Amino acid sequence: MPDQLLLAIQIANGYGPQPGSWRMPGVDPRSYTDMDVFARYAQAAERGKIQLVFLADTPALENDISRAVPNHSIDPLVVLTTMARATQRIGLVATASTTLNEPYTIARQFKALDVASHGRAGWNAVPTSLPAAAANYGIALPPRAQKYQRVHEVVQVVQALWGSWERDAWVLDAERRQFADTDKIRPVGLQGEHVAARGPLPIPPSEQGQPVVFQAGGGGNGLEVAARYADGVYANPFSIAEGRAHRDALRAAAVAVGRDPDEVKLFAGFMPSIAGSRREALDRRRRLDEVVDLDQRVGYLGSMLGLRLEPAQLDEPLTADQLAAARPSPGDPRAPHALQVAREGWTLRDVLAHGVIDYHPVVPGTAEDVADHMQAWFEAGACDGFSLAIDVYADGIDAFVDQVVPILQRRGLFHLDYEGPTLRENLGVPDQYGLDPRLTA
Template identity: 65%
Template structure:
């Protein structure tokens, strides 16, 4: 088949192991990869071989999870990780999360523009607010009310963009004959003062090949949608159904239109966590193994999703006929309908969990074609402009996706065969921008 529109793909890169908590114990994985930048570079190169548009590194300024049995889910530090990757890759975009709540705009502007220059125009900033009290305590602070956090986010993004443009495009003269390094008249302070943050400037960094970093957003709710609509060229989504994804995408596009922007400039990326194997049984067995230690603790939550009282003693049994009769999908969890659907197929509780029904994004289980089918259905339904792909075990999973899923998408005319540009803006089809967007007041 042939399509005028093709999907854009990003690769989730986290802790050096993969998206599943037990990936650090999987055969063939070096358990020391949490502190290995070489491993992260290797995974980035595999994603670049597959022509992914960008890497996406989430972040959390603190410690999360149960370290007794599972690794943290984030990299040691996203900017340093991407700096290492930038030197060993050539085309793939580099998107890191940076909190507007606990960073000053000058620091954000400096770090991301330096990465942008280092990578020759491949940097992106996922601008988020932080609401976790534990994270706030790491900075000796408490969490401000949501409206205040988002007001600070707006100010931080605007000041960062103004700082990016404070060194004008043609300010760097490099005139050795005349002894003129730069034109100081074209490197000027911005002198912006907000209610929460401020900066004098200028930023002493010239433009990259794409001018300045690309803004991403990942927040939900009205405040997050407004933020994405005003500034973002990419939105990292979290949706479990086509209907929810389509609604989120439409809301962001409407927000962009209200802000005076072309809604087509904002690309919405749905998450997908594929479980791939030569057969469905093989793919399921892989996830069963990865969930071996976490499954018992998840049984009670699965029960709440289905309106049942379940315990770990039933882990290797399917729901009984009487349980299936009274089981109902919880209206409070959008994943519950999928959990009930899988349960009715007769799988054991362990296998139901292995279908990813409690994961944060949909998990197509089976051959590479099953994942490709899922992505095609969502994309053609207008639920997204592409996906950010979260691999269960990076060591072998990224190559499997690149070698098995990508060719199917390409054969169907859904994904490109090669990069068509060199910068992140090129990959996203994002318009040129240097400094503040004059359309957005």
């Protein structure tokens, strides 16, 4: 295990990951398009020495925005460029689909961000699974196996393009009138079954050489991509045991392709809601739930527990007979935790406010409660760090930075300052320029 954990912070739409985040006190409803707001979030995260900001992206309007917020930012690279100008150390990572984008476009945009930020960029390389996103690009989604064949080709072409300038090709010798040594800038000339690129890029290396590659896909195909190319992996385990199994499988897969397993860092998704007490945190999350269909969620909770639950019971706890009959669904990894919370005697509304059906583990409570959860997972080997989906950015980022980070630092679990100016240094991952020679030998 590493000595200290790593932190990424997810910043999506200007508000928070919960549908009702735009309605919370102190939130500017126009934050969706206000770049100054995104800059302030990044500055707050940097004040807490968080290693990187991560912007997921699916280029489609996925949900009903009549009452809820969009899932993603208006454009991740525009937002990250804004953040780059407002910060000095924090990493800047975004998703760009390998299904929908050509490798030259990805290579050019992310390396431009990398040089503009002085070596702080990262690319989350994942295929697209949403048909609506594919339709926006005028294509149909290919079969899964084909999508992942294309992932391998795209990543390799992108990395080759990133290395198309040798490190000392940018001469800038005004006296000799030489801007660059063109003998050290070469086309890559790669042709695969799905993509191709001639190159070179018009961009010299950054202070870290080239962007760091991340991955967030699941299953065996995603694991293979992560093992071969990624230095950071976003994962969604719901228990320590699940996290440990994922991390162990990832490290074994990295060894199998000739990499050092310590190069690949697993970030477990985590949704903290910080308040002065657990009751206050639950009340905060109950307000966030005001725009969602709680009747539907009660039914879903029932299916997780093997019970038939009705909305009329929303403000009551499970009865003794229901608790005796409850059986967590073996097909839902969140179900055991949901039953554990229900057994504490909370009403169904409060059980749901605990986030038992959210897409990451949720801890509603004090800063100590949040830090305890993180320490338990990290010390058990369930992750190398966390990808934080904080409930409401406007005050939640500051609460995490000002209350949780000092606890983690006092416990020796989190660094006191950035290790260097580049993302590679701050993640502790090795230098790479162009393709990894261990994978091309």
